[in-house]
Amino acid sequence: MTSSWSPSSWQHKPAAQQPEWPDEGALDRATKHLGSLPPLVFAGEARALTGQLAEVAEGNAFLLQAGDCAESFDAFSADAIRDKLKVILQMAVVLTYSTGVPVIKVGRIAGQFAKPRSSPTERVDGIDLPSFRGHMVNSIVPTAAARTPDPDRLVQAYHQSAATLNLLRAFTKGGFADLSRVHQWNQQFVAASPEGRRYDRVADHIDRALRFMAACGINTESQPNLHEVDFFTSHEALILGYEEALTRQDSLTGKWYDCSAHMLWIGERSRQLDGAHVEFLRGVDNPLGVKIGATATVDEVLALCEALNPERVPGRLTLISRMGAGKIADALPPLLAAVRDAGHPVVWACDPMHGNTFTSDTGRKTRDFDAVLTEIAGFFAAHWAEGTWPGGVHIELTGDDVTECIGGGEALGHADLDDRYETICDPRLNGKQSIDLAFQVAELLDRR
Numbered sequence: 375m376t377s378s379w380s381p382s383s384w385q386h387k388p389a390a391q392q393p394e395w396p397d398e399g400a401l402d403r404a405t406k407h408l409g410s411l412p413p414l415v416f417a418g419e420a421r422a423l424t425g426q427l428a429e430v431a432e433g434n435a436f437l438l439q440a441g442d443c444a445e446s447f448d449a450f451s452a453d454a455i456r457d458k459l460k461v462i463l464q465m466a467v468v469l470t471y472s473t474g475v476p477v478i479k480v481g482r483i484a485g486q487f488a489k490p491r492s493s494p495t496e497r498v499d500g501i502d503l504p505s506f507r508g509h510m511v512n513s514i515v516p517t518a519a520a521r522t523p524d525p526d527r528l529v530q531a532y533h534q535s536a537a538t539l540n541l542l543r544a545f546t547k548g549g550f551a552d553l554s555r556v557h558q559w560n561q562q563f564v565a566a567s568p569e570g571r572r573y574d575r576v577a578d579h580i581d582r583a584l585r586f587m588a589a590c591g592i593n594t595e596s597q598p599n600l601h602e603v604d605f606f607t608s609h610e611a612l613i614l615g616y617e618e619a620l621t622r623q624d625s626l627t628g629k630w631y632d633c634s635a636h637m638l639w640i641g642e643r644s645r646q647l648d649g650a651h652v653e654f655l656r657g658v659d660n661p662l663g664v665k666i667g668a669t670a671t672v673d674e675v676l677a678l679c680e681a682l683n684p685e686r687v688p689g690r691l692t693l694i695s696r697m698g699a700g701k702i703a704d705a706l707p708p709l710l711a712a713v714r715d716a717g718h719p720v721v722w723a724c725d726p727m728h729g730n731t732f733t734s735d736t737g738r739k740t741r742d743f744d745a746v747l748t749e750i751a752g753f754f755a756a757h758w759a760e761g762t763w764p765g766g767v768h769i770e771l772t773g774d775d776v777t778e779c780i781g782g783g784e785a786l787g788h789a790d791l792d793d794r795y796e797t798i799c800d801p802r803l804n805g806k807q808s809i810d811l812a813f814q815v816a817e818l819l820d821r822r
C-alpha cells in the first residue's frame with residue numbers, strides 16, 4: 375500500500391467492473407483527448423469540501439448527498455437539472471431549519487454515468503448481451519451493437535458533466551438558491567400534497583424571519599450566505615480510464631486531484647483492498663466515499679480507513695453504509711465501535727436505498743419507502759447507542775413526479791409503478807417522497 379502512486383498505478387492491479395472495450399486504439403484516443411480538456415472542478419473546491427466534511431466528522435454538520443442512480447444522455451435538460459436541484463434545496467432547507475445544523479449539499483450529478491453490474495451479460499429474448507453499464511459506456515437498447523462499449527461515450531459524459539456543472543454553478547451562485555425563494559422551489563405537484571403543505575409551513579417561517587431581518591436592514595441579496603449555496607458534485611469513480619484522464623496535479627500544493635468531481639466514491643463491488651479502485655483513489659486528494667454493505671467485516675473496514683486515509687485527515691473519508699432495513703441493527707454497531715476505537719475521523723452516512731431493492735409483483739425493480747425509513751431509523755439508533763454522529767444520508771431521487779418506489783404519503787402500490795417508471799437504473803424517490811424523507815430525518819436528528 376505504501377508503494378509509489380501515480381495516476382496510472384491502478385493499471386497494475388485487478389480492476390473490477392471495467393468494460394471490455396473492443397477497440398483499444400479508440401479507447402486510447404478518447405482518454406488522450408480527455409486528458410487535454412480542462413478540469414471540471416478545481417483543487418481548491420475539493421479542499422473546501424473536505425473542510426466542510428470535517429465539520430460533519432466532528433458532529434457539527436450533516437451531509438445530504440442525493441441525485442439520480444444513473445444520469446442519462448437522453449433525459450438531459452435544463453428543466454431536469456433545475457428540478458433535481460430544487461428538491462435537494464428543499465430537503466436542505468427542511469433539515470437546516472428543523473435541526474439548526476448546517477447541511478453540506480453534494481449531488482450525485484455531473485458525472486454519475488457508470489454502473490457496476492452483478493453480471494457482465496444479460497439474457498434478452500434468449501440472446502446473451504453485454505449488460506448495460508451506464509451511458510458513459512454503452513446504450514440501454516438491447517441489441518449487440520448498442521451494448522458494445524463505445525469510448526466516444528467517455529467524451530460525451532465529460533461534455534454533459536461540464537454543461538450540467540455550468541448550470542448548477544449558475545443556479546447556486548446566481549440567485550436561484552436565495553433563501554427568499556424558498557416557496558418557489560416547491561413544485562406544483564408537490565405543493566398540493568400533505569408533504570408539500572408541510573414544507574410551505576416551514577417556508578412561511580423562513581419568510582417571516584427574512585422579513586424581520588430585512589426590516590433590521592439585512593437583506594438576502596447583500597449577504598452571500600443567504601443568497602448562495604455551496605453545491606458539490608460526486609459520482610462513483612468506476613471507469614478508471616476516465617478518472618485517470620481527468621486527474622491533474624495542483625500547481626499550488628503539488629498534490630493530485632481527480633478533477634472529474636469534487637467527491638468520488640468506491641462501490642461495494644469494487645472496494646477490494648488490493649484492487650485498482652482503492653489504488654487509484656488513495657492517491658488523489660479529493661474527499662472520498664466507500665460503500666459498506668452488511669457483510670463487511672471490522673478488519674476490512676479498518677483496512678480501508680488505513681489505506682485511504684492513513685494521515686487521518688477529518689473529512690477525507692466518508693463511510694456510506696448500505697445494509698438493508700433488516701440487517702443494519704446487527705451489522706452496523708460493531709463497525710461504528712471499531713472505527714471509533716481506532717480513532718479514524720470518518721463521516722458516517724446512510725445509503726438506505728441499495729440494501730432495500732426488490733422486484734415487484736409486476737416485475738419492476740422497486741424499493742419500499744417504509745423500508746428506506748426503517749434503515750435510516752436503524753442508522754440513527756446505532757449511532758446514538760455507540761455515541762457516534764449519524765453524519766448524513768445518501769439518497770437516489772429525482773425532482774420529477776415518477777412512480778418508481780412504492781409507499782410514502784400517496785401509498786403508491788405495485789400496480790402504480792407502471793404509471794411513470796422512468797429510471798434507466800435503480801428506482802428513485804419522487805419529489806414528494808424526498809421531502810417527506812427530509813422531515814423524517816430531521817425528526818430523527820432532533821431526538822439526539
Ligand code: TRP
Nearest residue numbers: 463466467551553599600602603
Ligand atoms: N448558504 C446557506 C446554506 O447553504 C443558507 C442557504 C441559502 C440555504 N440558500 C439556501 C440553505 C438553500 C438551504 C437551501 O446553508
Ligand code: MN
Nearest residue numbers: 443770799800
Ligand atoms: Mn443505484
